[in-house]
Amino acid sequence: xxxxxxxxxxxxxxxxxxxxxxxxxxxxxxxxxxxxxxxxxxxxxxxxxxxxxxxxxxxxxxxxxxxxxxxxxxxxxxxxxxxxxxxxxxxxxxxxxxxxxxxxxxxxxxxxxxxxxxxxxxxxxxxxxxxxxxxxxxxxxxxxxxxxxxxxxxxxxxxxxxxxxxxxxxxxxxxxxxxxxxxxxxxxxxxxxxxxxxxxxxxxxxxxxxxxxxxxxxxxxxxxxxxxxxxxxxxxxxxxxxxxxxxxxxxxx
Amino acid sequence: xxxxxxxxxxxxxxxxxxxxxxxxxxxxxxxxxxxxxxxxxxxxxxxxxxxxxxxxxxxxxxxxxxxxxxxxxxxxxxxxxxxxxxxxxxxxxxxxxxxxxxxxxxxxxxxxxxxxxxxxxxxxxxxxxxxxxxxxxxxxxxxxxxxxxxxxxxxxxxxxxxxxxxxxxxxxxxxxxxxxxxxxxxxxxxxxxxxxxxxxxxxxxxxxxxxxxxxxxxxxxxxxxxxxxxxxxxxxxxxxxxxxxxxxxxxxxxxxxxxxxxxxxxxxxxxxxxxxxxxxxxxxxxxxxxxxxxxxxxxxxxxxxxxxxxxxxxxxxxxxxxxxxxxxxxxxxxxxxxxxxx
Numbered sequence: 001x002x003x004x005x006x007x008x009x010x011x012x013x014x015x016x017x018x019x020x021x022x023x024x025x026x027x028x029x030x031x032x033x034x035x036x037x038x039x040x041x042x043x044x045x046x047x048x049x050x051x052x053x054x055x056x057x058x059x060x061x062x063x064x065x066x067x068x069x070x071x072x073x074x075x076x077x078x079x080x081x082x083x084x085x086x087x088x089x090x091x092x093x094x095x096x097x098x099x100x101x102x103x104x105x106x107x108x109x110x111x112x113x114x115x116x117x118x119x120x121x122x123x124x125x126x127x128x129x130x131x132x133x134x135x136x137x138x139x140x141x142x143x144x145x146x147x148x149x150x151x152x153x154x155x156x157x158x159x160x161x162x163x164x165x166x167x168x169x170x171x172x173x174x175x176x177x178x179x180x181x182x183x184x185x186x187x188x189x190x191x192x193x194x195x196x197x198x199x200x201x202x203x204x205x206x207x208x209x210x211x212x213x214x215x216x217x218x219x220x221x222x223x224x225x226x227x228x229x230x231x232x233x234x235x236x237x238x239x240x241x242x243x244x245x246x247x248x249x250x251x252x253x
Numbered sequence: 254x255x256x257x258x259x260x261x262x263x264x265x266x267x268x269x270x271x272x273x274x275x276x277x278x279x280x281x282x283x284x285x286x287x288x289x290x291x292x293x294x295x296x297x298x299x300x301x302x303x304x305x306x307x308x309x310x311x312x313x314x315x316x317x318x319x320x321x322x323x324x325x326x327x328x329x330x331x332x333x334x335x336x337x338x339x340x341x342x343x344x345x346x347x348x349x350x351x352x353x354x355x356x357x358x359x360x361x362x363x364x365x366x367x368x369x370x371x372x373x374x375x376x377x378x379x380x381x382x383x384x385x386x387x388x389x390x391x392x393x394x395x396x397x398x399x400x401x402x403x404x405x406x407x408x409x410x411x412x413x414x415x416x417x418x419x420x421x422x423x424x425x426x427x428x429x430x431x432x433x434x435x436x437x438x439x440x441x442x443x444x445x446x447x448x449x450x451x452x453x454x455x456x457x458x459x460x461x462x463x464x465x466x467x468x469x470x471x472x473x474x475x476x477x478x479x480x481x482x483x484x485x486x487x488x489x490x491x492x493x494x495x496x497x498x499x500x501x502x503x504x505x506x507x508x509x510x511x512x513x514x515x516x517x518x519x520x521x522x523x524x525x526x527x528x529x530x531x532x533x534x535x536x537x538x539x540x541x542x543x544x545x546x547x548x549x550x551x552x553x554x555x556x557x558x559x560x561x562x563x564x565x566x567x568x569x570x571x572x573x574x575x576x577x578x579x580x581x582x583x584x585x586x587x588x589x590x591x592x593x594x595x
Contacts, residue, residue: 015392017393017526017545017546017549018544018545018546021392021395021396023391023396030398044526044527045527048527084391084392085391085398087370088361088371089364089365089370089371092365119392119393119526119527120391120392121391122373122374122390122391122392122393123361123371123372123373123374124357124361124373124374125361125364125371125373126361128329128358128359128361128362128365129361129362129364129365131362132362132365132366133365137329137330137333137436138329138330138439138440139329139330139358139362140329140358141329141354141357141358142354142358144520144521155443157446158354158358159354159521160327160354160355160445161353161354161457162453162455162456162457163447163448163453163454163455163519163521163522164445164446164447164448165445165446165447165448166327166354166442166444166445167442167443167444167445167446168328168440168441168442168443169440169441169443170439170440171439171440172439180520180527181520181523181527181528182520183520217370217402217403217404218370218400218401218402218403219400219401219402219403220398220399220400221386221399221400221401222397222398222399223391223396223397223398223399224396224397224398225395225396225397226396226397229571230557230571230572230573230574231571231574232568232569232570232571232572232573232574232575232576233574233575233576234564234569234576234578235575235576235577235578235579236564236578238577238579240579240580240583240584240587241587243560243577243579243584243587244584244585244587244588244590244591245591246575246577247537247558247560247577247584247588248588248591248592250535250556250558251460251461251494251496251535251537253460253535
């Protein structure tokens, strides 16, 4: 096997998690109020995948201005809705097609990375479907660690129940790796990397292919933000011993 | 009228897990409420006969099984092949499965293979006449949707806590064996390991979730951080209370900001936007501001209390039932003292 991997990281943009989100009924189904005005971030799970590896066009450009300063990469952009109300099946199709269309991609060196879920749909399905569409049956989901071993095999830690990891060894690429949070922190901004990236990103954005992503066959009967505001009792002037006593009594039920 | 297939796998001990029994209740509900529907159980594991016997009295019309050493472990390629074989054998219109890590990994790919559609994190099933509707959350538990689909087969992965676990008489079940031809396996499962070498701090069945926020590792009123004291207090509390430990912020985020972290805290402890959404009946947050990206992980925590020095923190804004404005170091030391006296 020739050295090095061809790593493709799939990702999308999502509304900044600090924003208040309100659903509305749009012409093609549910949407978010003022969706085009909401500040976006790279989906956090996808960001972890990108850092471990190394939407609408206008907002994607804005997003890339910040993400591009983190790690060097080449961008293949798809111009389509990033709504959480779209169907994973319909998202997977253009992603797989775009990956197949990357010039010079070698299947025997291919690792397809992405987040194990999105902060919008939270389906946890898209990466498996992309893998199936590409004919890749060695797939790993909720991965926190990937180690390339001395013999070239890949050791992966996948999250399972009860705070445990399953340890697997894969012979090598091709494989799909849907990341959880990984182990690497968000890299600091590097203006040189940003300049290098942006030279290629701008043409890629201009050439972004339209992606028809929706939710055919799905009918949303209701989308609402449940009113779960609690009547909070704020206890300010109680002695520590009394607070502790209240808590212990509460814990014991 | 729907052909319903309940799909699941056995646990290491050969039994069915709690999540599987809960999802079985969901499948039975649909079978009863959708006129003329039938239920088939599909099991995957090293040996599924004992598991089938435990649910023999559930009312399923048939039991199918994929068994063998290669299906005893959780692995995408073998699980997807097994689930696909069961689906192709039965050709169901509805597939119901539990939200275990094993099912969640493999089933979306199976839906793709058979041209179906899948909904995960399903938290409700409703039948109106002949129409089936599901409930699920979007944008990380911020908004709840009810939806239906035209496509079949329609796969649904049922979240834990949605239904009561099925319980009933065991008996003898005739399991029809379904043979699967696996490709050459390129992935070997070599074992499992705890997220840390120390005590297990994640206890899904605990009655209390204890969240230790980033404030535990920050400078206190004397201008110094007290990491060791914080660790001792928290571990002592976990031992005495049996609580499950959660963190408010991703460990990778904290370490990326050059901040010290609690040594026993792992990635898996994180609750919220990029973490888990646990279902404990009670939750106690300490040294945590209650910001939205964290609190979305508390959606299914019924009773909530918090200890924080800031009376205007997020918890005070209708996100907790009680906010104690106090020093968590002092409060938890006293709590431990009281628990010690029991």
